[in-house]
Amino acid sequence: MAFELHERLQADTIEVCDLELCKVLLMNDENYPWLILVPMRENTREVHQLFKDEQYKLMDEISHVSAVLERFTEADKMNIGALGNMVHQLHVHVIARFKDDPAWPNPVWGAKGARAYDEEHLQALAQSLRDKLTN
Amino acid sequence: MAFELHERLQADTIEVCDLELCKVLLMNDENYPWLILVPMRENTREVHQLFKDEQYKLMDEISHVSAVLERFTEADKMNIGALGNMVHQLHVHVIARFKDDPAWPNPVWGAKGARAYDEEHLQALAQSLRDKLTN
Numbered sequence: 305m306a307f308e309l310h311e312r313l314q315a316d317t318i319e320v321c322d323l324e325l326c327k328v329l330l331m332n333d334e335n336y337p338w339l340i341l342v343p344m345r346e347n348t349r350e351v352h353q354l355f356k357d358e359q360y361k362l363m364d365e366i367s368h369v370s371a372v373l374e375r376f377t378e379a380d381k382m383n384i385g386a387l388g389n390m391v392h393q394l395h396v397h398v399i400a401r402f403k404d405d406p407a408w409p410n411p412v413w414g415a416k417g418a419r420a421y422d423e424e425h426l427q428a429l430a431q432s433l434r435d436k437l438t439n
Numbered sequence: 440m441a442f443e444l445h446e447r448l449q450a451d452t453i454e455v456c457d458l459e460l461c462k463v464l465l466m467n468d469e470n471y472p473w474l475i476l477v478p479m480r481e482n483t484r485e486v487h488q489l490f491k492d493e494q495y496k497l498m499d500e501i502s503h504v505s506a507v508l509e510r511f512t513e514a515d516k517m518n519i520g521a522l523g524n525m526v527h528q529l530h531v532h533v534i535a536r537f538k539d540d541p542a543w544p545n546p547v548w549g550a551k552g553a554r555a556y557d558e559e560h561l562q563a564l565a566q567s568l569r570d571k572l573t574n
Binding site: 349350351352359360362363364366367368370371374381382383384385386387388389390401408409410411413414 | 484485486487494495497498499501502503505506509516517518519520521522523524525536543544545546548549
């Protein structure tokens with residue numbers, strides 16, 4: 305069966321790019337620069353369910369996305385998390401955190417309602433991130 | 440400089456075992472079966488600051504600990520997170536989650552005050568986990 309993005313992830317994000325293993329999504333929440341990596345594998349809910357070579361590829365892509373997003377945003381700290389208590393498709397959050405962001409120093413999940421970007425800003429940010437991540 | 444465990448991590452946990460890269464700690468909070476992996480490297484705050492071979496080793500150990508803890512606890516979901524907004528030493532949470540745990544389906548961080556195990560239970564649990572993780 306072909307990989308299909310979970311509808312909840314689809315609703316909350318826009319697509320940035322596909323890396324080798326993961327689809328990269330930008331969360332439509334201007335409270336935080338927030339990317340989500342989704343391994344394009346069906347029926348996978350836990351990191352340890354991936355094959356070993358996929359686990360290493362996931363680590364490569366997490367590390368790449370985290371380093372690029374940190375540099376791009378000049379973040380104070382990167383937060384990485386694979387939770388999936390509500391969305392049953394394996395996905396990894398990579399979030400740039402700032403000492404003056406609305407949730408600091410707590411986690412962003414469940415902290416505050418999302419605040420959507422205006423459409424132009426959202427598209428421009430996705431394009432900038434696409435350029436940085438794929439070059 | 441030799442690796443030294445951050446005092447906050449030391450205060451909140453007991454040691455389970457050392458794997459090749461990471462020290463494994465058990466959080467003293469009976470609300471959740473909760474392990475913490477701390478790469479024994481000085482001056483590292485972000486996953487992407489590790490060398491590539493250390494990143495893969497970290498992925499091996501996260502995957503191992505997550506699979507063992509899931510099986511041992513029969514968890515509904517594993518949560519994995521590297522946050523470090525407050526503790527500046529790189530550490531990775533691996534938490535067994537249950538649909539009837541106090542924070543479900545929200546993250547455990549900041550959800551509720553920790554509830555310490557009684558000492559005997561804490562030591563017995565650490566020993567069981569040590570056996571499972573190192574065999």
